[in-house]
Structure formats: structure tokens, C-alpha cells
Amino acid sequence: MLHGEYCSVCGQREGRRDLHFSEAAGDILLDMVTWDSRFWRTLFPLMFRPGFLTAEFIDGRRARYMPPFRLYIIVSFILFLVVSFLARDMMAEVTNEDGDVSVFISSDDEVDPEGLAEAQRTLDGLGIDVDLQARKEASEDPAQTEYGGAPSASQSAESSAQASAEAAVDGDADSVDDEDHVNINFGFSDEEKPSWLGDLESRMEGNVRRMKEEPSLFLGLFLEYLPQVMFLMLPLFAVLLWICYLLSPFHYLQHLVFGLHYHSFAFLLYLIDSCLASVTSALDGVAFIGLIIYLPLALMRVYGSGTIGAVVKSLFIYFAYGITLIFGFVAIVLLTLAFL
Incomplete structure (x- = not known):
């Protein structure tokens, strides 16, 4: 029997209570400046008990596990840090594989x-x-040599082939220029276009050509914007949950907590997959399958949905959120081209 609002043993608040915005804002500020040793205790239920952490948080049992926002920040930071290192190594390998090696020996010098x-x-x-x-x-x-008399038949053939190749290159110069030409237009005519927009289009066109020459710069800036855009996707994910459970007693912030836990699981899963991909390819596709299975199981636990209802809602979320992510990635590309 409890005496008062809190348990005298564990300090947990009695019963389920709603999450208010002021309380959530305070938790976020606290989560950003403190490290929590409960991280390791939170990983197992996050990975193998879909929806458990969200249900515990909504029901007020929050003392044992890491808060959802802090969990999301830590997992996303580790993921994008590892991905940036892996991407850098991949770009180095591609550069080494595609690089050309030329060997020149001068006939004017004595060779040791x-x-x-x-x-x-x-x-x-x-x-x-x-x-x-x-x-x-x-x-x-x-x-x-150039001054060594008449060339042999093989040399004549080689010279002829070289001349033909040079002529072909000269003849195709215009087509090459067409391939390298980049034109970015946001749909305004030259008369209607503001000067700042014209400058932006010119800068993006130059950055596209620069990206072809130095793809590592584009990749680095892309990875810099990716965590920020993914964070902005979270409220939209919560809106989709709110639409699916419009008549339920759950509030928007509780949907947002679900989104934080689901994205933390997704990031952690892809972190493991990225690390194992460098060792073996036997687990390719496991992360995608895990995300597909995890969502309906989590909906069933948190919202009490039936199997069919959870699957239908999951398909809707997959489709709608997939379109949202496409627009998000397009935004990342545009930002990268604008500020490369």
C-alpha cells in the first residue's frame, strides 16, 4: 500500500499520468547535459522487446531505463560517427581503385x-x-624516336590509330561539353527571378561540377546534414501515429516518445549492420527485415492493436513515411549543393 504519490522503495510515481509539454522540455534539457549509466540496461528491451520501453514510459515507470530523448541522441551520434568513418574509408578505396598510374622514362637521362x-x-x-x-x-x-629515320609499318599503323583517336576526341568535344553542362532552374524566368535565387542556382551548378571532381566533399557535407534532417523527421513520424490512432486516448507527445524509441532501434540496428558488413555479407537485408517486423509488434504492445490492425497501420506508416524520407533526402542534397 502506498502512502502518498510516490513509492517509498523505488521512488516511482504512482499510476499512469499524462506527459505535459513543460515536463518534456525540462527532461530534454536535462538529458542533453548528463550521461546516464542506464544506457546499457536499456539496450536489451530496446532491441528485443518492441514497444516495451514506450509502454513503460507512458505508464510512468521511468526510473529504471534511459529517457527516450537521451537514448536517441546517444545512438544517433554513435551511428553517424561510425558511418562517417566507414564512408571515408570507402571513398579512399574507390579513389585507389579508380586511380590511373602513369610511368614516364626520359631518353635524355641515364637510368640507374x-x-x-x-x-x-x-x-x-x-x-x-x-x-x-x-x-x-x-x-x-x-x-x-622522332629523328630516327622512317618509321616502321607498325609505327605508322600506331600513329594512324593515334591520329584517328585524337580526331574522334576532337569531334566529340561538343558532346562531352553537353554532358558536363549543368543547368539548375527553380522554375522562374530570368525576368521574375530574384538576384539571390540566380546566385544560388549558379552556386549549385558550380557545386555539381565540383562534386563530380571531388565526391568526398559532397559525401562529407551530406553526412553532416543527415542527422539534422532525420531529427526533423521525428515530429512527422509522430503525426502519422496520431492519424492512425486519432480516436485513442494517446496524446501527441506520447506518439513522439514512440517515434524516439523506434528510431533509436532503427539506428542501433543499422549501426550493427554497418559494422558487420565489413566482416561478412551473410547478414545483408537483416536490418530491413528487422524494421519491418518491429513496428507492428511495437504497435500491438503500446496501443493494444490487433494483429491485422497493427499490420495495416504499419503499411500506411511505411508508405507515408517513406515518401517523407524521400523529400527529406532531396532537401539534404539541395542543402549540400547550396553550401558545398
Whole structure:
């Protein structure tokens, strides 16, 4: 039997109570400046008991587990930090794989045999198939130099092929320029367009060309905006839940708590998937399947939905939120191109 509003053993408030905006704002400010050792205790129910943390929070049993906003901040920070490092490594690998290696040997200089052998071993170690000795001998052959007399038939054929290739390149210059041409227009004519919008379009066009040359810069700025846009998606996710349960006694902030827990689960799942992807590809697609299964199970626990109702509502949320995310990613691309 309780004496008063709180339990004398654990300090928990009695019964279920509604969450008010002023209380939520205070919790958010506190969550942003303090570390919580309950993080590790919260991970298991977050991953393997869909909807449990939200139900506990709504019912007022909040002392044992990390608050939802703090959990979201920590998990999202770790995820995007790891993703930024993995993306940086991936860009480095792509650059190394796509890079061209050119070897030049001047016939005017004496080539040290030991240095040539050392360079050959280095190229062999890198897996680059270049015969430096053959190139050295070719550069010393008078018949293959510009002033060494009439060229052989093979040289004539090679020169002809080279001339044809150069002509083809010159002939295709206009088409290459067309491919590199970038035109961004927000739908205004030149007369109606404000000067600041014209400057923005020009800057974005230049950044598109720059992005082709330095994709790592675009990727870095994209990852910088991604956490911010995903955070702005949370209220929209809560609106979808509010639409699904319009006649239920749940308030918007309680839907928002559900969204915080669901996104924390999604981020943690993709964090694990990203780390394991570098080790094995056997688990590809597991994260996506986990997200599909998790949502209806969480709706059944928190809102008391039946199986069919939870599945139908989940499909609606998947579709509507998927469209919202597409617009969100488009916004990230536009922001990145505008401020690259």
C-alpha cells in the first residue's frame, strides 16, 4: 500500500499520468547535459522487446531505463560517427581503385639499373603490370624516336590509330561539353527571378561540377546534414501515429516518445549492420527485415492493436513515411549543393 504519490522503495510515481509539454522540455534539457549509466540496461528491451520501453514510459515507470530523448541522441551520434568513418574509408578505396598510374622514362637521362630494378619491384608489389626495362629499351631505339629515320609499318599503323583517336576526341568535344553542362532552374524566368535565387542556382551548378571532381566533399557535407534532417523527421513520424490512432486516448507527445524509441532501434540496428558488413555479407537485408517486423509488434504492445490492425497501420506508416524520407533526402542534397 502506498502512502502518498510516490513509492517509498523505488521512488516511482504512482499510476499512469499524462506527459505535459513543460515536463518534456525540462527532461530534454536535462538529458542533453548528463550521461546516464542506464544506457546499457536499456539496450536489451530496446532491441528485443518492441514497444516495451514506450509502454513503460507512458505508464510512468521511468526510473529504471534511459529517457527516450537521451537514448536517441546517444545512438544517433554513435551511428553517424561510425558511418562517417566507414564512408571515408570507402571513398579512399574507390579513389585507389579508380586511380590511373602513369610511368614516364626520359631518353635524355641515364637510368640507374639498380634504381630501375627497385622501381620495377615496387610496381610489381602494387600489382601494376608495367615492364620498365622494355620501355627503357624502346626509348633508346633510334627507329622509334622522332629523328630516327622512317618509321616502321607498325609505327605508322600506331600513329594512324593515334591520329584517328585524337580526331574522334576532337569531334566529340561538343558532346562531352553537353554532358558536363549543368543547368539548375527553380522554375522562374530570368525576368521574375530574384538576384539571390540566380546566385544560388549558379552556386549549385558550380557545386555539381565540383562534386563530380571531388565526391568526398559532397559525401562529407551530406553526412553532416543527415542527422539534422532525420531529427526533423521525428515530429512527422509522430503525426502519422496520431492519424492512425486519432480516436485513442494517446496524446501527441506520447506518439513522439514512440517515434524516439523506434528510431533509436532503427539506428542501433543499422549501426550493427554497418559494422558487420565489413566482416561478412551473410547478414545483408537483416536490418530491413528487422524494421519491418518491429513496428507492428511495437504497435500491438503500446496501443493494444490487433494483429491485422497493427499490420495495416504499419503499411500506411511505411508508405507515408517513406515518401517523407524521400523529400527529406532531396532537401539534404539541395542543402549540400547550396553550401558545398
